[in-house]
Amino acid sequence: GFAERMKFSAMLLFSALWLLLVYVPITHWVWGGGWLGDMGLYDFAGGTVVHITAGVAALVAALVLGPRRGFPEQAMPPHNMTMTVAGAGMLWVGWFGFNAGSAGAADETAGMAMAVTQIATAAAALTWMFAEWLNHGKPSVLGIATGAVAGLVAITPASGTAGPMGAIVIGFAGSLFAFIASTKVKKALGYDDSLDVWGVHGVAGIVGAGFR
16 A cells, blocks of 8 residues: 555564554454454454455555655556466465365365355456446456455455355455445545555455444
């Protein structure tokens, strides 16, 4: 979210403080018998603990630091689309371990978590593709990769309970709201979230979060 605007040393300090002051307490609120868990917040693999918290932090950091030089007048496309697609593919494959591994066993819950992760991600990639097609006249590989990540994020908190049809709905909704946040809302408000961390991780994480 704050790429190209922070020194490496400052990034290390920010990351350490965020880990201790944000991630650790919220992890215990949700998974350690804390008040959010007692209220019924269900987060199977980290949608709230990881993605919502990181998305909010990225948005706040981007707002505090201000935009990059030339933003938004200067186009700032990805440096290398081949690496972008390869990275998205690695995320897609690695996410099976992320979600299914949260079952803690090689059982039916882990198997269904793998299945719904695949289904939601595919639905989200197609949703972003068609949304981009309708809004901009043509789809893009970057959009498909971004939609896939939004789907991975959205299904994460519900991957232990959702079925195939629920995964389609979650993937569709997560990707659609992430698309709106990353294009329409971002443009309207003028903040410079370099990698759309708030739009893709924060918003899609909120869409996927739920209570028992």
